[in-house]
Structures are given as C-alpha cells and as structure tokens.
Amino acid sequence: xxxxxxxxxxxxxxxxxxxxxxxxxxxxxxxxxxxxxxxxxxxxxxxxxxxxxxxxxxxxxxxxxxxxxxxxxxxxxxxxxxxxxxxxxxxxxxxxxxxxxxxxxxxxxxxxxxxxxxxxxxxxxxxxxxxxxxxxxxxxxxxxxxxxxxxxxxxxxxxxxxxxxxxxxxxxxxxxxxxxxxxxxxxxxxxxxxxxxxxxxxxxxxxxxxxxxxxxxxxxxxxxxxxxxxxxxxxxxxxxxxxxxxxxxxxxxxxxxxxxxxxxxxxxxxxxxxxxxxxxxxxxxxxxxxxxxxxxxxxxxxxxxxxxxxxxxxxxxxxxxxxxxxxxxxxxxxxxxxxxxxxxxxxxxxxxxxxxxxxxxxxxxxxxxxxxxxxxxxxxxxxxxxxxxxxxxxxxxxxxxxxx
Numbered sequence: 001x002x003x004x005x006x007x008x009x010x011x012x013x014x015x016x017x018x019x020x021x022x023x024x025x026x027x028x029x030x031x032x033x034x035x036x037x038x039x040x041x042x043x044x045x046x047x048x049x050x051x052x053x054x055x056x057x058x059x060x061x062x063x064x065x066x067x068x069x070x071x072x073x074x075x076x077x078x079x080x081x082x083x084x085x086x087x088x089x090x091x092x093x094x095x096x097x098x099x100x101x102x103x104x105x106x107x108x109x110x111x112x113x114x115x116x117x118x119x120x121x122x123x124x125x126x127x128x129x130x131x132x133x134x135x136x137x138x139x140x141x142x143x144x145x146x147x148x149x150x151x152x153x154x155x156x157x158x159x160x161x162x163x164x165x166x167x168x169x170x171x172x173x174x175x176x177x178x179x180x181x182x183x184x185x186x187x188x189x190x191x192x193x194x195x196x197x198x199x200x201x202x203x204x205x206x207x208x209x210x211x212x213x214x215x216x217x218x219x220x221x222x223x224x225x226x227x228x229x230x231x232x233x234x235x236x237x238x239x240x241x242x243x244x245x246x247x248x249x250x251x252x253x254x255x256x257x258x259x260x261x262x263x264x265x266x267x268x269x270x271x272x273x274x275x276x277x278x279x280x281x282x283x284x285x286x287x288x289x290x291x292x293x294x295x296x297x298x299x300x301x302x303x304x305x306x307x308x309x310x311x312x313x314x315x316x317x318x319x320x321x322x323x324x325x326x327x328x329x330x331x332x333x334x335x336x337x338x339x340x341x342x343x344x345x346x347x348x349x350x351x352x353x354x355x356x357x358x359x360x361x362x363x364x365x366x367x368x369x370x371x372x373x374x375x376x377x378x379x380x381x382x383x384x385x386x387x388x389x390x391x392x393x394x395x396x397x398x399x400x401x402x403x404x
Contacts, residue, residue, distance in 0.1 A: 091330060091387035099158030099327040103165055105320035109313055110169040117176040126180035134174060134183035138191060139233050139287055141170045145198045146222045146284035150335075152202045159324065159336070160206065164199075171195055198222075219280060220260050226283030227256035233287065237294045278335070285339035292347035299354050306354055311361045315369055318348025322373065326380045330387070332400050349373055 113132070120128040144166035151159040174191065177183040201218045204210035232249030235242060262268050263276040299306050321343035328336035349370065356366040381393035390396060 088387050091383060095326040095330045096158055098323045100161060102162050102320045102323040105316040106162055107165055109316045114172055121176060121179055129177055129180035129182045132177060134177050137170055137174050139229060141167060142225060142229055143284040143287040144170060146226055146280045148202050149222060150281035152206045223260060223280040224256040226280050228253040230283050230286055234290055237297055281335055285335055288339055289342045292350055295351060306358045306360060309351060309355060311352060311355050314348050314351040318344050318373060321348060322376055329380060329384050329396060329400060334400055337400060
C-alpha cells in the first residue's frame, strides 16, 4: 500500500496521485488529532515526513499550501497542481524557455544604437550622440537594475538574463555618451558605482552567497530610487507645458525615506510592510510602462518625427515582451504580466499603429504583425488553461488578478 494512499482521513484539499507500490506495506494509521484537519500545512509536512517517493509531488505540495495574494510581487505563486502533472510540467518548462528566448529580440533591439554610436565616435561625429537622451537611458538603466533584483529573488533565470543584458547594453550606450561628452562625467561615475555594486549583489544573491542584511539594504536603496525617479520622469515628459522643476522627485524622495523608515521601525501594519517590499518592482515596471506613453505624447506633438521611428524596432519590442507573457501568466505574476502586456500593446503594437496611420509602414506589415500578436495571445491563454486543467482560459486571468 502506498504511503500517499494510506491517508484518506486527512482534510487536505489536494489531488494526490498514488505513487508506485512498495514491497513493504504499512498498517492503517491511527486516527489523527483534529489539529491536522484544521491545519493543511501540517498535512503537507506529514506527507513529506512519511517519505513520499515522488519529489515532484513534494514540490507541488509545498507550492499548493502557500496561499499568497495576487498583488504580492516578492514571492513566486504558482496555482494548484494540474490534473495532468505531465502537461503541467511540460508547459512549466516551455514557458521558461520562451522567457529565455526573449533575450534574442531585446539584444537585437539594442545593437543598432550601439553600432551607430560607435561609428559616429570613430568618425569624430560626436554631436550626433547628443540626440540620445542620457537621462532617459539612465532611467531605463535604473528600471533594468530594479527588475533584475526582483527576478533574482523569484529565481526566474530567463528574466534575470533579459534584465542583465538590458543593464549592460544601456551601460555601454551611456559609456559612449560620456566619450562624446553628451553626459556629465560625475553622473557617469556615480552610475558606474551603483551598477557595479548592484550587479555584484544580484549575482551573489542568485547563488545564495549574500547576507540578508546587505540584500535588504540594497532593496531599500532601489525602493527609494524608484519612488523618487518615477514621478520626476512623468512630470518631465510634459515640459514645456508644465514648469521645469525637481519638486515631484524631491517630494517623492522624502516620502520614500519616511516610508522605508516606518517599515523598518515597525510603524506600518503587515500589509504595509509587504507593500513597501513590492514597491521597487512596481516602480521599475511603471517606468517601462511610461516609455510608450512618452513616445505617444511625442508623436502627438511632432507627427513629422514618426517617420524616424523604426518599425522593426517596435516589432522586436512587441516580440520580446510577448515571449515573456506565457511565463508571467503561468506563475501568476501580476506585476510581470502587466508590464509585459503594456509593452506589447502600447510600446510595440501601439507605435506600429501610429506608423501605419501616418503611412510609414505598409498595410501588409501592420496587419501581419497584428494577426500574429492576436494568435499568440489566444495560444497562450489556451495552453495555460490546458496546463492547469481548466475548461475556460478566463479562469487563468481571474487567478492572475485575484488569486486562486
């Protein structure tokens, strides 16, 4: 008699598949204490203690008995185990590979700018690099670094590689800007120090070599930085229609310092502390989400500049974000899914729509990209529902937003 099948009296709400029979059999267990009926986590621990021979089952039990709110961004939160564990594990692996494949379009997306800057530097045309906004690059760099820390803590290897490439590619660009004297040297030195320590901390954290104290300090640093930068960038987008001032960033910086201090001194409720812990990831996501808004605003003010946009770059951005959507949906990461969806719809497809409306791309190109994007979304929702054994893909979206 299998161990898992010998516990019918446990009130665990889990679908446990019997493991292969053993040569040694066990007698029927004595009635258990009511405490086990009231505490599902104890049930899971008991099953693991009794030596269940199926490691994947033990892993799934640990996941299933950890209910977490959908808006908690710090902890990976897969839903309950599917009816067919083989299909579930297969989609788990495939979605992770899709996320890793996003490195290809994102890397190709950055290379043209790096190559163009290098050519201008070698030809002595340093004035051409003044067209690259160093402040925007710096903002993107902070966003990549914050998301790198977020995905390191979740141990999403594919997304970690994407953000690491983003950090290094943007750092190469700002190095080129400094060489062309298009970025102040003191800002570059300060940025280099932050990037060096940030990359080192994330590397050590990923392999479990960093103390919790140093990691918490780093998290506080990127939390304060993200809260300070986001409102300032949003305000600066609408200059000269709004006064040029650093007031939004200064106020946000003060609020961030006070909030982090209150979280450390126990003056916030438990939900408030969790919210502060998730702020850095959300501010980084919102920074990237604001990029297409700024681009659309620029298109609106200067329609003639739309022809300067690269349709291929917009398509690559849509593909890169689209490849990460299945993984974000599968692990029920609402923040990741929101950022990637926004990047697909507004930054990628939205700019392609602008290019099409102003006759900068052909009709065939735009509608082919639109059809491909639509079919990808349908495939993702259908495949996720199959992996979890659901009859409707809408249930996956419901779990993503509201939790299981």
